[in-house]
Amino acid sequence: MKYKDYYEVLGVPRSATQDDIKRTYRKLARKYHPDLSKLDDAESRFKEVGEAYGVLKDTEKRAAYDRMGDQWRNGQDFEPPPQWDEGFEFSGANDHGAGEARFSEFFEALFRGEHADGGRASTRRARHAAGAGPDNATAREMEDAYGGVPHSAPGQDHHAKVVIDLEDTYRGAQRTISLETPILDASGRVVLKSRTLDVSIPKGVHSGQHLRLAGQGGAGFGEGRPGDLYLEIALRPQEHFNVDGRDVTIDAPVAPWEAALGARITVPTPDGTVEIVVPKGSSGGQRLRLKGKGIPASGPAGTAGDLYARLNIALPPADTDEARAAYETLRQACDFDPRAHFSGDQS
Structure with a gap:
């Protein structure tokens, strides 16, 4: 995947205000509109400018994009940093939909998977069906949503990803998490507002599960109640364990004689x-x-996962005369060809 520098596409600095971005986009959209421009690449430039504006005009998408850092260059091979969205709190109100222009692989990789998955989208739809209003909505937006400016409306649900240790899923834990919410400052620039929350991680939680914190979402309008905060659980990469759903696998080294003769071995688990x-x-x-x-x-009706020990035969080093002699004795004692099965593949 190639990195796209949306600021470079629009020709604005990263410090540009939202109004600067809007004005620049309007000029470029007129310049490259296929019906107005005589440039050979007008259509592709028009789409490129539209994609850049689709991200930078949106407070949340712009803040998420900026989280990648400014060390990337246009056209450079790019892979999103691991857990780049950890602790990034967003409302998700401005997900791009089917009616918008088709965006690039780069845009889709950053925002379709992270900010528009089915679970989050369904949660938002449920909130809107119940009458939830958008955070920081203008009077015009509230009027459009409700057919008139209401005296009160519920706040919007927020979402964030938190990363926990595998041990936390076995035992449960109390954690203090830090979240950053993108907002506009007085000058119209996107900044991040931080807050911390004490969170109870329940035993048995798994990657991809959402924890609901009632009343910790967006502020309500008027006397409306605040929205909820949904925390998506992700597991921190483990040195020894691989996780698939609720199943956990560990690579267990065994000596050749343990594998051949049988043995009792002790292996670690996330719970001892x-x-x-x-x-x-x-x-x-x-x-x-x-x-x-x-x-x-x-829960009482749930099913625990299984632990798998995957055997990995570890060979002792032949770094002494005694060890080399032992290997020589083994070679002479065993009529063994580890590549014997290759002979059947030859014509």
Whole structure:
């Protein structure tokens, strides 16, 4: 994926106000409009300018885009930084829809997946159906939404991603999280407003799950109640564990004689150590299942995941005379060709 410098496309500095961006876009849109311009690349330039404006005109999308940093250059190979949106609080009110122009792979990768997934969108639809009004709405926007400016309206739901440790899903935890919300300052520039919240992480929570914090979303209009805050759970990458849903896998090194003769070995889990039995004649890559030792169930009706120990045969180094002699004895004692199966593939 190639990086797109939307500020460079519009020819404005990163410090530009929202009004500066709007004025610049209007000039460029007239300049490159296919019905008005005689330039050969007018249509592609017009789409490019529209895409840049689609991000930079929106307070939340612009703040999210700026989170990537300014070290990237137009056309450079780009991959979003891991967990780039951690702690970024947004209302999601301005997701681009099917009626807008088709955007690039770069735009879609940043905003379609992160800010417009089905769970969040369905939550917003439910709020709007109940009469929720947009945060910081103008009188015109409120009038359009309600057929007249109401005396009160509920606040909008907010969303944010929080990253927790795998151990937290096994035991539950109390965490203090920091969130940043994009707002416009007095000069019309996008800035981030910070706040902290004390959050209870329930036992059994899994990646992708949403936690609802009642009343922690956008402020209501008039006497309307505030919206809710939905925290999307993500797991911090683990050094030893791989997570798939509620199942957890650990690579367990075993010595050749443990795999061949069988053994009892101790392996770590996110909730302490367990002893597992390695059967005789085990092979590398074989998975041993510990039922119910994965991420716990999130409720009485739920089902806990499983823990899998994936065997990885570790060879002792042949770095002494005794070790080399032992390997030589093993070679002579065993009639073993690890590539014997290749012979059947040859014509």
